[in-house]
Amino acid sequence: MNSNMHPMDKIFAPSGLFEKNFEDYEYREPQLLLAQKIWDSFMQQRNTVFVAEAPTGIGKTFALLAPALKWALPQEKRILFLTAGITLQEQLIRKDLPRLKELLGYDVSFGLLKGRGNYVCVRRALELEHEGFLSFGDSGAASIYLSEWLKKTQTGDLSELKLPSDFPIFPRVAAQVRGCLGHRCPYRDRCFIQKALKKAQNWDVIVSNYHMYFAYVMNGKGTFPVDFDVLICDEAHRMVDAARSISSVRVSWEDLVRLLRSKGAATAESFLSNREEEQGVLRDELSSVQEEGRKLFELLEVSIADGVLIPVRNEELYRCGLLVSSHIETALKMLRSIEELCNEKPYDVDDGPLALALAWIEEVRLFSHSLQWCLAVGHFPEWAYWREGDALVSEPTLCSDKVSEGILSQKAEKIIAISATMTVEGSFDFWKRETGIIPTDTYVLESPFDLEKQMKILVVDLGLKVIxxxxxxxxxxxxxxxxxxxxxxSLVLLSSMRLVKKVGNWLKGSQHPYTVYVQNELPRTELLERFRSDLSSVLIGSVSFREGVDVPGEGLTQVIIDRIPFPHPKDPVVQSRNELEGRKAFVTVILPQAKMFLRQALGRLIRSKSDQGRVVILDGRIIDRQDWRIRKDLPLVPIQRFTVKSNSVAHEKTV
Ligand code: SF4
Incomplete structure (x- = not known):
């Protein structure tokens, strides 16, 4: 090897390992540059946090993994590779890691530690069984099927169940962050998450997701259960949402009913079996909890509108909540003898009924605390509070301290955070502010595509305001x-579900040769699969479809966006942020976030070197509001502007 040659040249440069071994390999300079930068950061004699923006199409995954493996494996160091979604995780396990293993000749072991919600929680599944094979509109068939599957499954992976992915049994039995009893769980020996973690102890590369990671580092002991030395955070623009969702506090009528009916309640009661009178009192208290709880959640429904921020305590609701909590407190006092049993003698975790009763007590206590937290509205605007269906929800407005602590506290020697969209106007300031992470090195790569030749942008001023x-x-x-x-x-991305329905109905009701798919008419993966395989079809969805749609070629030649995707002004977290930061929130958070969303939406169009197409944004403010400087975040391609006057479209100018 030439002594001036960078170690990554041997792998990625023309005539390197990739080109020699894989016929379909195409040399990409940005891929080589990224791999070199990452390798150089590994070579520094200090802990590093390398942050990079790497647009679609540069072959980012190999550029991340090759230097990481080359550095970590000879030193027997472990890599934890985090992503936000299951698609990328499966691609890593099925395609990318096996390919690199073959290419580099490393004896590397790896595996996927899915997010908690992908595994069945044995305790919750058995509780469902205890409730008597509940019917989900199917006379209990799915419950019985689940129960049979639970006896046989080796992995506890819910995707093994042959049921539609949105079948209502899944949220009832999936493992959760809150409500997991951890070492106190009487079923921990059978727990599939514990088994998966045990397996992961033997892997050199663990692929997992942010939810799983933050669930450990932000709760309980604050350490991820498997040691690692290199932390790769892909799709790093989604860290904040994951941390926020893990921190959220939620209580619902459904939770309360489930708790009161659970096997834990009956087991706890059985500890008073030699004191019939006390059993009766306990039952009365628990039925008061149910009765007062029912009144509370009914009152919640009529006094607080769904999805609307609760900035101040509602005194009537708060009083009702206190009543529920006081009945819970009385019930728990009666059960104190169970907890005292554990203080008197060392707690025997193998005592199933005792563990179950203790776990139930803990869960009921957590419910009571969460209820008080949500009803007291004591931390607004640092926390946002709102009603969501039959639930009360509270989430932190800012997550930077949680994200930075979660990522940095594990003392990984090398941290890499990367995504296709992280910068605003070429700067990482927004990402740094939101995550609280200060990088030691940053790098922004150019798109490998010739966007000027491959895409056009049309801005259409509709001539009417949304209202x-x-x-x-x-x-x-x-x-x-x-x-x-x-x-x-075409992919049509709309800012509200109201418009998704209207545009969907409109297009479905008119004559044209293409099929129209609309969000929610099929499960998301099926919808995307049909859109991908039916080349002339049109997919209409909300802005959530700005990510995860990857359709190279003729199947997607037009992306239509109805307006600049500002977060909804009535979103409780957005409102809390406005309250917290005042007018500057628009410039520091809302506008940068909208620019990122817009870039993500635009990123759906050009997925390969041969793609061609146009993006149409139905919002004249893209050009008119020069003070928002949105053009600085759009690809450098000519923009044509049109204005709609009544029902005709006039071409105005190219800007
Ligand atoms: S430890 Fe128990 S409660 Fe937690 S996921 Fe496993 S089975 Fe469920």
């Missing part, structure tokens, strides 16, 4: 015309 009469119909007409003009093959 004006006729706006929705105008969106429908313009979207229809654009889709017809393009012969389908």
């Amino acid at each position: 004006e009469k006729g706006y929705d119909e105008r969106v429908c007409r313009v979207v229809e015309r654009l889709c017809n003009d393009n012969g389908g093959s």
Whole structure:
């Protein structure tokens, strides 16, 4: 090897290992540059936090893994590779890691530690059984099927169940963060998460997700149960949402009913079996909890609108909540003898009924605390509070301390955070502010595509404001015309479910040669699969589809976005942020976030060097609001502007 040659050249450069061994390999300079930068950060004699933005198409995964493996394996160091979604995790396990293993000739072991919600919680599943094979509109067939499967499964992976992914039994039995009893769980020897963690102790590379990671580092002992030396955070723009969701506090009527009916309640009661009178009192207290709880959640439904921020304590609800908690407290006092049993003699975790009763007591106590937390509204605006269906929810407004502590506290020697969209106007400031992470090195890569030749941007001023009469119909007409003009093959991203429904109905009700798919009419993966295979089809979805849609080629040649994707102003977390930071929140958070969302949406269009297409944004403010500087975050391609006047479209100018 030439002494000036970088160690990564041997792998990625022309005539390198990749080109020699894989026919389909295409040399990409940005991939080599990224791998070199990462290797150089590994070579520094200090702990490093390397942060990079790497656009779609550069072959980022290999550029991350090759230097990491080359550095870690000879020193017997372990890599923890985190992503946000299961698709990327499965691709790593099925394709990328086996390919690199073969190419580099390393004896590397690896495996996937899925997010908790992918595993069945044995305790919850057995509780469901205890409730008598509940019917989910199927006369209990799914419950019986689950129970049979539970006896046979080796992994506890819920995807083994042949049921639609949105079948209501899944949320009832999936493992959770809150409510997991950990070492106190009487079923911990059978727990599939514990088994998966045990297996992971033998892997050189663990692939997992942010939820799983934050669930450990932010709760309980604050350490991830498997040691690691290199932490790779892919899709790093999604860290904050994961940390926020792990920190959220939630109580619902459904939770309360489940707790009161659970096997733990009956087991706890059985400890008073020689004191019939006390058993009766306990039962009365628990039925008071149920009765007062029912009143509380009924009152919640009529006094607080769904999804609306609760900035101050509602005194009536708070009083009702205190009543529920006081009955819980009385019931728990009666059960103190169970806890005292454990103080008198060493706690025997193998005593199943005792562990179950203790675990139930802990869960009931947690419910009571969470209820008080949500009803007291004592930490607004640092925390946001709202109602969501039959539940009360509270989430932290800012997560930077939680994210930075979670990522940095594990003392990994080398940390890499990377994503296709992390910068705003080329700067990582927004990401740094939101995550609280200060990188030691940063790097921004250019897109490997010739965007100027491959894509066009059209800005259409609809001539009406969202609140004006006729706006929705105008969106429908313009979207229809654009889709017809393009012969389908379009992804339509809309800012509200109201518009998704309207535009979906409009297009489905009109004559055209392409099929129209609308969000929620099928499970997301199936919808995406159909959209991908039906080349002329049109997919209509909310902005949540700005990520995870990967359709290279003819199947996607047009992306239509109805407006600049500002977070919804009534979103409780957004409102809390406004309250916390005042007017500057727009510039420091809301606008940068909208720019990131917009870039993610635009990123759906060009997925390979041969792709061609256009992005149409139905929002004249892209150009008119020069003070927002949105163009600085758009690809450097000419933008054509059109204005809609009544139902005709006038071409104005190219800017
Ligand atoms: S430890 Fe127990 S409660 Fe926690 S996921 Fe496992 S089975 Fe469920």
